[in-house]
Amino acid sequence: PRHNASRSFLDLASFGKKGPTERDRWSSVEVEQIARVIASVCAVIDPEAVILTGGVGANEAFIGRLQEYMRDLALFPPELVASHLAERASLMGALRTAADDRKVALLQSIADESAWSDRLANS
DSSP: OOOOHHHHHHHHHTGGGSOHHHHHHTTTHHHHHHHHHHHHHHHHHOOSEEEEOHHHHTOHHHHHHHHHHHHHHOSSOOEEEEOTTGGGHHHHHHHHHHHHHHHHHHHHHHHHHHHHHHHHHHO
């Protein structure tokens, strides 16, 4: 049966805070799905580590269960690491991407301006 996505995410974020009975209720579906995604990526690019962010990365109990699955799914399972950026990872990535884009645009405009000045000087 399919889960309500928002409800499942809230449950996933609080996974380690609940007692064993509540954890078992998950029947490992969400943990297994994330482990399969990581194992699929590992089959293609073989990373040494996978960095987990947000509620998943901040949850030691979830990471422990995920490591158990990874031992069964991947020949050489990567180290699973919690991001020190925690819930800010997406924001920091977006800001970095925007800053890099602006830098490229600025350098391109300087190069275009320099080329234009060179053309004027040589004509």
